[in-house]
Amino acid sequence: MSSIEAGLYNLGRLDQLARQDTAAHRLDPRAKVVTTFVYLVCVVSFGKYDVLALLPFVIFPIVLASEGDLPFGFLGKRLLAVAPFALMVGAFNPLLDREAVAQIGGLSLSGGWVSYASILLRFLLTVSAALVLIGTTGLNGICMAIEKLGVPKVFATQLLLLYRYIFVLADEAMRMSRARSLRAQGRRGMGLGVYGQILGHLLLRTYARAQRIYQAMICRGFDGTVRVSGRLQMRAADVAFMLGWSAFFVLARAYDLPLLLGQLVTGTLS
C-alpha cells in the first residue's frame, strides 16, 4: 500500500468509527465541539515550562474515547503519524535554552528539555482530543455543529465538500502516481520536474471536477446555501457534559491540580 492509500484507509476507518452508536456518539455535536474547543484553549494557554499541571487534561480524551468505543491502538498510530511535526518543532529547545530549572540527584534539568516535554505533551493532548472528537462525531456532525454555532456558512460548506472530495482527489492522485511508477523503470523518487507536472495536472483535474460538481449542484436547485437536514437537540445530558467538562478544564487551568493533590496527600496544604 502506498502512503496515500494508507492515509485514505485510515481516514475511512475514522469515519466508520464515527458512525457507531454509543453514549459518546449520541451527545449533541455542538456540546462536543464546544467542550473540545474549551479544552484546546485551556491546554494551549499553559505556560512554556508547565508539564505536570497539564496531566489532568489526559483524562478527557481517554474518557471520551473509551466511552465512544474508539480503539486506543488506532488512535495511537494516528498520533505517531503526525508526531514528527511536534518532534521537529521543539527539537532545538534543549540546545537553545540551557538554563537549569531543576536538580534531580546530581543532574541538572535545563529549561529547554522541560519546554520540549511541554510541547510534546500538548501535542499529544490536542491532537488526540481532535481525533476523539472526529471519531465520536464525524466531520459531518462537526460541520453541522459549527454552522449552528454561528460559523459562516461558507466555511462549513467548504469543510464539508473538502472532506467529501478528499477521497476522490486522493484516489486520482494515487492513480497518477501508480501510472508513473509503472513506467518509472524502477527508479525511485520522481524528480522535481515530474512532480511538478503531476501536481499541475491534478490541479487542472480538480478544477474541471469542481466545475462539474457545481453544475450537478445547480441542476438540483443549489442557490448558495447547503441545507443540512439533521435536527439537533440539546438535552440536559448534553448541557451537563459541556458545562461539567468545561468547568473541570477551567479549574485545572487555574489551579495546579497535581500539585494540590500532592500537597493534600503529604499534608502540607496550607
Add this chain to the structure above:
Amino acid sequence: MSHHTISVVDLGFTYPDGTRALDGVSFEVGHGEAIAVVGANGAGKSTLLMHLNGLLSPGEGEVRIGGTPVTKSTLKDIRHTVGMVFQDPDDQLFMPSVFEDVAFGPMNLGLPPDDVVTRVDEALRRVGAAHLKERPPYRLSGGEKRAVAIATVLAMEPSMLVMDEPSSGLDPRARRRLIELLASFEHTRIVATHDLDLAATLCERTIVMSAGRVTADGPTREVFSDDELLAESGLERPLGMQTCPVCGKV
C-alpha cells in the same frame, strides 16, 4: 399532458477555444418518448445534453422545454422539470451521506422536512437503494453510486430525465438492473450513450450525431441496420443486431 416535450431548433454552439461542438441541431421529442443519442466520442452528445437544462446557453438557435424557451429567467423551472444524471456519479454525489445527497434537491425546493424524508425514501426505494441511506457515497460500489445518483434526480420529481452514459463503468448485472430500472420509468427520457445495446433495448427512437450535426433520426432498429450510416458516424451495430459469429444468422 403535452408539456413534457422538448424542441431543439437550429441549435449551434462553439466553445470559447473555437471548437464547434453543435452545428444546426434540430429535433422534437414527444411526451413520454425514450430517445437515444448516439455518436462517436466528441460528436457533441454531452454538449447537447447540457443545453437541455440550461447548463450551457445556446450560441445560436433555441431550446424549448414544454413550450418554454430555456433562458436565464426560466432556468429555475426548467431545471426542476428536466432532471439530469451525470456521467460520473462522483460529480453528482457531493454530500457526506446518501440520505443527505438525495435530500439536497428537495430541500432546495423548500419542502417541509417530513416531505423531504418521504421523497428521499421513495426515490431510494425506486432505485433499490433504500439500504444505502446512511452510507457515505465514497463507500459505494459503481453500480450503487449510479443508482443513488439517479435517485438524487428522481427525488426532485422531474418530468423528463436526461442521462449521460448511464451504463458506463457498470458490471453486466448492474447494467442489466439499470436497463430494467430505466425501462420502468414513464418520464420523457433522453439517453446519450455508447452502449448501443442499451439504446436498442430502451429507446424506440435514436438520434445519431457526428461532428456536431444530427446525421440520422429515426426508429432505433432502422438506424442500427444502416451499416453505412453507422460507419460514417464512427459506430457499429449493437451486438444484439449483429450476425451470429457461429451460425451466421441475425
